[in-house]
Amino acid sequence: MSQIVWIARHANRLDFVNPDWFLTAERRYDPPLSDDGIIQAQQLAKRLKRERIAHIFASPFLRTVQTANAIAQVLNLPIKLETGLSEWLNPAWMTEEPERLSVWALAELxxxxxxxxxxxxxxxxxxxxxxxxxxxxxxxxxxxxxxxPHDILLVGHGASVLGGAMGLVGEIAKTEVKASLCSLVKVVRQDPEWLLELKGDTSHLTHIEEVIRFN
Structure with a gap:
């Protein structure tokens, strides 16, 4: 039997649009989507509407949850929060462990x-x-x-999208996958192999990120 694993990166984030947001934010390393990011997430949801996705997993950061939620509304599915899909906890980007909303606070939203x-x-x-x-x-x-054998969707970040793809198809993903904002990777299981069919598709977006930032 075959299986499809879709891997999507979150849409555009507020601090990419307004870097000054970081200076006064309560949770500096957990920005929400920007206004255009919300539109991107809706465009991704429309793209995935025709697919047979049975389960949605998302990193517990706000921007990934917002992106997953747009898709979950269209597909009428729940969202499972998976820490393994989290942002790269890079000390060069973050001076401390990033503060996030709790699962229960996110579930209220x-x-x-x-x-x-x-x-x-x-x-x-x-x-x-x-x-x-x-x-x-x-x-x-x-x-x-x-x-x-259910088809699943993983919603993560630049580094975790690439890492997730590498975990299935191996080192080839390192050079093949381009994990720009709100891009889509498609990996198909054909036992005993995984085949990389989409390598960071952005054809569903009206605005595409020009320089890929992996945070």
Whole structure:
């Protein structure tokens, strides 16, 4: 039997549009989507409407949850928060472990969150580049195996999208996948192999990121 794992990066974030947001933000490392990011997330949801996705997993950061929520509304599915898909906890970007909203606070904002789901893979600050690839790859393998043969969607960040793809198809993803904002990767299981069919598709977007930033 075959299986499709879709891997999407979150849409545009407020601090990319307004860098000064960071200076006064309550949770500096957990920005929401920008206005155009919300539109991007809706465009991604429209793109995925015709696909047979059975489960949606999202990093617990606000921008990934917002992106996943736009898709979950269109597909009428719950959202499972998976820490293994989190942002790269890079000490060069973050001077401390990033503060995020709790699962329960997020569930109040986004009722589609499945509070009974327990994250399968942990993420621990600080992380090296190798570590984020290892744990996001582990998350992709774990979830695809546990929820086989259902098609699943993973919503993550630049580094975890790349790491998730590498966890399934191997080192080829490092040079093939271009994880720009709100892009879409498609990996198909044809036992015993995984095939990379989309490498960061942005054809559903009206505005495409020109320089890829992996945070």
């Amino acid at each position: 986004f009722p589609r969150i499945d509070t009974s789901y327990t994250s399968r893979i942990a993420a621990k600050y600080p992380e090296t580049h190798e570590k984020v690839r290892e744990r996001s790859g582990q998350a992709a393998r774990c979830l695809s195996t546990e929820f086989f």
